[in-house]
Amino acid sequence: MLDTAxxxxxxxxxxxxxxxxxxxxxxxxxxxxxxxxxxxDGMVDIDMTLTTPMCPVADSLPMEVQEKVLKVEGVKDVNxxxxxxxxxxxxxxxxxxxxxxxxx
Numbered sequence: 001m002l003d004t005a006x007x008x009x010x011x012x013x014x015x016x017x018x019x020x021x022x023x024x025x026x027x028x029x030x031x032x033x034x035x036x037x038x039x040x041d042g043m044v045d046i047d048m049t050l051t052t053p054m055c056p057v058a059d060s061l062p063m064e065v066q067e068k069v070l071k072v073e074g075v076k077d078v079n080x081x082x083x084x085x086x087x088x089x090x091x092x093x094x095x096x097x098x099x100x101x102x103x104x
Contacts, residue, residue: 031092042076
């Protein structure tokens with residue numbers, strides 16, 4: 001049986017290595033990851049968003065996330081969806097990201 005909690009932790013670590021090229025904070029701390037679900041068979045469902053639908057990396061950023069998650073031991077496949085509901089806002093950022101970007 002897979003330890004889905006441990007796999008989720010490793011997935012988050014991998015996602016934290018992905019940065020929006022225009023903002024010096026990783027996409028997890030930016031609040032762009034809405035959902036991570038790991039099933040017992042190693043399938044991972046991720047819902048993520050972009051800071052704007054017209055984001056210049058709209059094609060490459062989700063692919064980078066998928067590639068990083070597939071490197072996690074125990075992950076068999078990734079179903080990644082880019083969603084825009086709810087729309088991203090600055091309030092979704094972690095305190096750490098707000099501090100780094102001086103947005104308190």
